[in-house]
Structures are given as C-alpha cells and as structure tokens.
Amino acid sequence: MEKLNIPVIDFHQLGTDKAQLIKQITEAAKEFGFFQLINHGVPDNLLHNVMNVGKEFFELPSEDKASLYSEDARQSCRLYTSIDYVREQVHYWRDTLRHPCHPLEEHIDFWPQKPASCRGVGSYSVEVRKLSLCLLDLIYPSLTLGLPKHSDVNLITLLLQEQVHGLQVLKDEQWLAVEPVPNAFVVNIGHMLQIMSNGKLSSADHRVVTNNKVSRTAVTSFKHPSSTYHIEPAKALVMDFNPLYQAFIYKDFVSTYKTDTEERVSPLERYKFQT
Numbered sequence: 001m002e003k004l005n006i007p008v009i010d011f012h013q014l015g016t017d018k019a020q021l022i023k024q025i026t027e028a029a030k031e032f033g034f035f036q037l038i039n040h041g042v043p044d045n046l047l048h049n050v051m052n053v054g055k056e057f058f059e060l061p062s063e064d065k066a067s068l069y070s071e072d073a074r075q076s077c078r079l080y081t082s083i084d085y086v087r088e089q090v091h092y093w094r095d096t097l098r099h100p101c102h103p104l105e106e107h108i109d110f111w112p113q114k115p116a117s118c119r120g121v122g123s124y125s126v127e128v129r130k131l132s133l134c135l136l137d138l139i140y141p142s143l144t145l146g147l148p149k150h151s152d153v154n155l156i157t158l159l160l161q162e163q164v165h166g167l168q169v170l171k172d173e174q175w176l177a178v179e180p181v182p183n184a185f186v187v188n189i190g191h192m193l194q195i196m197s198n199g200k201l202s203s204a205d206h207r208v209v210t211n212n213k214v215s216r217t218a219v220t221s222f223k224h225p226s227s228t229y230h231i232e233p234a235k236a237l238v239m240d241f242n243p244l245y246q247a248f249i250y251k252d253f254v255s256t257y258k259t260d261t262e263e264r265v266s267p268l269e270r271y272k273f274q275t
C-alpha cells in the first residue's frame with residue numbers, strides 16, 4: 001500500500017514562530033484533515049503510562065474485566081466488543097475500554113480498579129485536554145471564548161476598551177462585533193435597568209471572543225444597587241403600569257443570576273409574572 005505522509009508539525013514553534021505554526025496547521029487541516037504533532041509538551045512519562053495502562057488492562061484475566069462489560073452505550077466507563085455486538089451482522093475484531101475523564105470527579109469512581117496504574121490516566125487527560133483547547137484556539141480562535149454569553153446583572157456598565165475587537169452583542173439572534181471607537185465608553189444596560197424600566201430598556205446578551213494575534217484589555221465598571229436594595233418595576237418610569245416583573249432584593253437576584261447564567265437560562269425568567 002502507498003504510504004501517506006501526513007504533515008509532521010513541530011509544536012515547539014508556538015514559542016518561537018506562532019504565525020508559522022498556525023499556517024502549517026491550517027494548511028494541513030485543509031489539505032489532509034490530519035497531521036502529526038511532535039514536541040507537544042505532554043511529558044513522555046504520561047504517554048508511556050497511558051499506553052501501558054491500555055496494555056495491562058486488556059491482559060488482565062477475564063474475570064477481572066467481566067464486571068465492566070456492558071452493551072449499554074449510556075454507561076460511562078465500560079468494556080465492549082466490536083460496535084453493537086447484539087444487533088450488528090458483522091463483528092469487528094476490536095475490544096474497547098471507554099474511559100471518560102472529564103470532569104474528573106464525575107467519572108473517577110467508575111474507573112476500573114485494576115490495573116492500579118489507571119489512576120495515572122487523570123494527569124494524561126488533563127494535559128491532552130489543554131493541548132486540544134490550545135489547538136482549537138490556533139485553528140479557529142473565535143471558537144474559544146474570553147467570556148461566554150451573558151447579560152450584566154447590575155444597573156449600568158461602562159466599558160473602556162482598546163482598539164482590539166472581541167466584544168460581540170446578540171441582536172435579533174445574530175452576534176454583532178462592537179467596533180472599538182477611540183476613548184469612547186461602551187455603555188451597556190444591565191438586568192436591573194431592564195426590570196426597573198419594566199422591559200422598556202433591554203439588557204442585551206453579549207460575549208467576548210479571543211483572537212490569536214494580540215491580547216485585549218478592557219476596563220469594566222459596573223454600577224450595582226446596594227445588596228439589600230428592593231428592586232421592582234418603577235411606577236414613575238412606566239406609563240400604563242402593568243408590572244412584568246416581581247419585586248425582589250438585589251442580593252437574592254444576584255445569587256440566582258449566577259446559577260441561571262451558568263446553566264444558560266435567562267436570569268430574568270424566574271422573576272417574570274406569568275401571563
């Protein structure tokens with residue numbers, strides 16, 4: 001069979017010629033969709049250890065492996081043969097140990113007891129994950145976010161930014177880049193003003209994307225109400241008063257805001273009156 005010489009890329013260039021490294025990775029990814037990475041920084045001892053764990057596991061006596069055998073694809077850590085042994089017409093000659101590692105605390109209790117060296121797989125997976133994120137950042141920087149989608153919780157935010165793009169605002173379900181204007185403040189309405197104005201003003205979702213050429217610094221000043229402040233739609237600001245949001249104490253909102261934003265649900269939803 002003819003040999004395919006997929007490009008071999010030296011990751012060491014990250015510290016010496018990053019632009020050249022990005023060029024090589026992008027070209028290889030376009031032309032072959034594959035490349036080999038050397039000098040990637042994952043220590044040799046971790047590479048040898050994980051390889052040995054694999055070999056030692058499959059050399060264990062069957063009775064040690066039997067408890068991990070499962071045809072249930074939902075089981076996190078499992079041993080299985082071929083792809084779908086029960087249903088498939090043709091079996092492939094392959095045994096697989098599926099061994100999820102991230103987040104560690106969710107999976108480590110399901111890892112095999114033997115071989116004991118399995119525990120060392122954790123450090124390998126941390127390093128490989130770091131390397132994958134770094135590669136993604138080089139290949140497609142806007143896939144890595146500096147700050148994920150959110151709206152500010154406070155009243156109003158004044159943001160001073162350099163002439164470096166990164167801030168994006170969600171408008172009509174489209175992400176729009178904010179063009180930096182020298183010495184201008186980017187002023188952003190927070191959730192509290194949306195609520196106090198009974199929805200007349202909007203606290204827009206925004207995010208920050210990274211780029212691989214220059215770093216970006218922004219100075220963000222948040223104007224918060226005091227933590228015990230009672231917030232509600234303001235009668236004086238709203239004509240035809242028909243409040244859309246329930247009243248609350250600011251610090252209570254802040255704690256639900258944190259969990260809701262992490263879970264990517266709108267922090268305003270739980271305070272809306274059901275209509």
Ligand SMILES: O=C(O)CCC(=O)C(=O)O
Pocket residue numbers: 147152159161166167206208218220
């Ligand atoms: O860095 C930026 O431009 C925005 C930061 C931001 O949105 C925030 O800190 O809430």
Ligand SMILES: [Fe+2]
Pocket residue numbers: 150151152206
């Ligand atoms: Fe923000």
